[in-house]
Amino acid sequence: xxxxxxxxxxxxxxxxxxxxxxxxxxxxxxxxxxxxxxxxxxxxxxxxxxxxxxxxxxxxxxxxxxxxxxxxxxxxxxxxxxxxxxxxxxxxxxxxxxxxxxxxxxxxxxxxxxxxxxxxxxxxxxxxxxxxxxxxxxxxxxxxxxxxxxxxxxxxxxxxxxxxxxxxxxxxxxxxxxxxxxxxxxxxxxxxxxxxxxxxxxxxxxxxxxxxxxxxxxxxxxxxxxxxxxxxxxxxxxxxxxxxxxxxxxxxxxxxxxxxxxxxxxxxxxxxxxxxxxxxxxxxxxxxxxxxxxxxxxxxxxxxxxxxxxxxxxxxxxxxxxxxxxxxxxxxxxxx
Numbered sequence: 351x352x353x354x355x356x357x358x359x360x361x362x363x364x365x366x367x368x369x370x371x372x373x374x375x376x377x378x379x380x381x382x383x384x385x386x387x388x389x390x391x392x393x394x395x396x397x398x399x400x401x402x403x404x405x406x407x408x409x410x411x412x413x414x415x416x417x418x419x420x421x422x423x424x425x426x427x428x429x430x431x432x433x434x435x436x437x438x439x440x441x442x443x444x445x446x447x448x449x450x451x452x453x454x455x456x457x458x459x460x461x462x463x464x465x466x467x468x469x470x471x472x473x474x475x476x477x478x479x480x481x482x483x484x485x486x487x488x489x490x491x492x493x494x495x496x497x498x499x500x501x502x503x504x505x506x507x508x509x510x511x512x513x514x515x516x517x518x519x520x521x522x523x524x525x526x527x528x529x530x531x532x533x534x535x536x537x538x539x540x541x542x543x544x545x546x547x548x549x550x551x552x553x554x555x556x557x558x559x560x561x562x563x564x565x566x567x568x569x570x571x572x573x574x575x576x577x578x579x580x581x582x583x584x585x586x587x588x589x590x591x592x593x594x595x596x597x598x599x600x601x602x603x604x605x606x607x608x609x610x611x612x613x614x615x616x617x618x619x620x621x622x623x624x625x626x627x628x629x630x631x632x633x634x635x636x637x638x639x640x641x642x643x644x645x646x647x648x649x650x651x652x653x654x655x656x657x658x659x660x661x662x663x664x665x666x667x668x669x670x671x672x673x674x675x676x677x678x679x680x681x682x683x684x685x686x
Contacts, residue, residue, distance in 0.1 A: 413450030454665030464655030480638025652686030
């Protein structure tokens with residue numbers, strides 16, 4: 351009997367729902383303690399240890415971000431924000447050759463923010479979204495707690511979502527705000543083909559779609575959607591009033607969103623598909639990964655001008671090395 355009880359307890363300790371519940375309770379307690387007239391430092395340390403335990407289960411990397419406002423300002427080139435204009439036919443042809451030559455499924459989107467030129471291949475094919483659609487949760491929380499989200503009870507979660515793609519944080523934000531607000535934020539970012547059906551598991555077309563992958567998830571996105579979302583944030587941050595109204599984000603909030611993405615961890619999977627091949631160029635990026643997918647949506651802030659680049663790679667039992675090999679070739683095509 352005792353063995354059975356211990357086994358059940360051990361099983362519950364690693365149940366994703368239990369981990370999420372313990373994280374949520376600890377985060378709620380932390381916020382209450384921080385707002386108390388006098389802080390109980392001993393209890394605060396215990397609560398933060400509980401948060402750290404849950405985050406270790408969610409595979410938090412060695413990243414020091416906590417509650418501070420990010421100290422990575424937008425580069426001067428961020429002022430350039432031309433919307434999509436003519437297609438770069440030569441680059442589109444090269445992207446097509448890269449995609450067709452891959453023994454799996456891939457999609458690409460590129461938007462030069464200095465000239466407005468765009469290029470893509472398979473950009474409207476729906477792929478598993480993994481963590482990339484957490485951009486909707488990020489925008490929803492910034493909207494909900496305007497004008498000072500850094501003073502909100504979700505600020506720590508926003509830092510973790512943007513910093514290392516925390517499922518715990520994304521789920522807490524969604525539970526607090528409701529799925530409807532996340533869906534509204536996705537649409538405001540221009541992500542009309544993307545979905546956000548519900549919580550993440552903790553610890554885990556007619557246009558340009560010549561090669562859509564098989565889909566076994568309700569959480570989907572496209573390369574073009576991700577590119578449009580980053581353009582919406584970038585344009586609002588540069589002072590585009592139409593995009594500010596559509597996203598519901600003031601210029602300051604859009605800049606804050608990009609600074610959060612700039613300040614993220616570059617360790618392991620969160621390094622993405624192109625950062626390893628672009629040197630020290632600043633990247634505001636959102637990555638996603640599963641055993642079948644690697645995805646990177648990034649704004650590359652090069653001195654010669656910013657560029658949005660999106661790459662999605664899918665294949666059952668996809669090795670990370672294989673996805674990075676394709677990422678290297680993609681980076682060579684879009685290198686500033």
